[in-house]
Amino acid sequence: MAGKKEVDYIYSPIDKIFRLSFGEHGDFSGAMYDGDFTLKLEEAQQRKHNYIIQQLHIREGSKVLDMGCGWGPFLKQVQQRGATGIGLTLSEGQAASCRKNGLEVHVQDCRNVTPAMFGNFDALCSIGAFEHFASATDYFEGKQDRVYADFFEHAAALIPKGGRFFLQTMVFGKNMLPYDQISLRAPKDSDAYILALMIKQFPGSWLPYGAEQILRNAEPHFKLVAQSSGRLDYIETIRQWRKKFYAFNIEKYLIYLSLLPKYLTDSDMYYRAKALAVSPNKICFEREIMEHYRLVLEKV
Numbered sequence: 440m441a442g443k444k445e446v447d448y449i450y451s452p453i454d455k456i457f458r459l460s461f462g463e464h465g466d467f468s469g470a471m472y473d474g475d476f477t478l479k480l481e482e483a484q485q486r487k488h489n490y491i492i493q494q495l496h497i498r499e500g501s502k503v504l505d506m507g508c509g510w511g512p513f514l515k516q517v518q519q520r521g522a523t524g525i526g527l528t529l530s531e532g533q534a535a536s537c538r539k540n541g542l543e544v545h546v547q548d549c550r551n552v553t554p555a556m557f558g559n560f561d562a563l564c565s566i567g568a569f570e571h572f573a574s575a576t577d578y579f580e581g582k583q584d585r586v587y588a589d590f591f592e593h594a595a596a597l598i599p600k601g602g603r604f605f606l607q608t609m610v611f612g613k614n615m616l617p618y619d620q621i622s623l624r625a626p627k628d629s630d631a632y633i634l635a636l637m638i639k640q641f642p643g644s645w646l647p648y649g650a651e652q653i654l655r656n657a658e659p660h661f662k663l664v665a666q667s668s669g670r671l672d673y674i675e676t677i678r679q680w681r682k683k684f685y686a687f688n689i690e691k692y693l694i695y696l697s698l699l700p701k702y703l704t705d706s707d708m709y710y711r712a713k714a715l716a717v718s719p720n721k722i723c724f725e726r727e728i729m730e731h732y733r734l735v736l737e738k739v
């Protein structure tokens with residue numbers, strides 16, 4: 440499983456850069472354009488929030504758990520509607536930032552949350568975190584299904600029968616390669632190289648194989664209420680992210696500069712920088728090596 444060390448390594452070092460690019464409560468997951476690419480990124484993220492609020496039946500007084508809350512964009516929406524939101528993250532930087540901004544966020548692995556920790560909830564969401572729940576090692580050792588099944592068992596114990604869970608995640612798509620073909624030594628534009636770069640960007644993380652693998656493991660506890668693909672919307676989201684990450688801000692550019700020696704001397708950091716420049720996840724969506732789903736589940 441991707442543990443705290445790996446997840447923290449992905450998100451905490453970019454904490455300041457992220458907030459300077461996207462604001463204190465920026466979303467770091469695919470937006471919902473529904474094909475209308477005239478929308479601004481912020482409008483498409485708001486559309487996603489509205490959809491989740493509606494699907495989860497969140498109203499004043501509801502209690503919601505956000506599993507993998509990032510910088511708290513959805514928790515903020517929950518708060519603005521007079522509901523109570525609790526967020527979980529494995530990034531110390533994100534948790535500190537959320538708390539500073541008045542959100543209740545804990546550094547806690549959401550795969551093993553029990554009602555004894557934060558009580559019961561009316562609804563659950565997990566937006567762009569499921570990608571980190573299993574590792575390549577889990578896949579090799581045949582444990583990926585077990586990781587997901589355990590997670591769903593824990594999640595189901597937190598909400599009543601009929602309670603809903605919104606889950607948004609990337610998955611491997613129809614053009615995914617066998618693992619042994621993935622290599623940083625492959626030609627630079629090949630699928631094999633692009634995937635290798637993505638693994639460097641998200642160490643310790645391995646995606647589910649299609650929505651089928653997710654639903655199969657959720658099934659004893661949840662039924663599917665709605666499913667939509669966010670693949671094309673994610674491509675546009677990443678296009679907009681790139682503009683914002685590069686948009687000039689003196690403080691941000693000084694941070695980029697200060698990181699330069701590290702990028703030149705540390706090969707992991709070098710590949711992370713390269714991944715930021717190339718956006719392997721955008722290419723994987725374009726080539727259908729990866730898909731992306733929004734799933735609305737209901738506890739049976």
Ligand SMILES: C[S@@+](CC[C@H](N)C(=O)[O-])C[C@H]1O[C@@H](n2cnc3c(N)ncnc32)[C@H](O)[C@@H]1O
Pocket residue numbers: 446450465466467468506507508509510511512527528529530533547548549550565566567568569571572
């Ligand atoms: C791509 S960010 C998405 C953040 C946020 N949901 C959003 O839409 O902006 C992934 C988040 O998942 C969290 N995460 C990953 N694995 C986790 C785990 N096992 N337990 C808790 N949080 C986790 C990370 O710490 C990070 O906050």
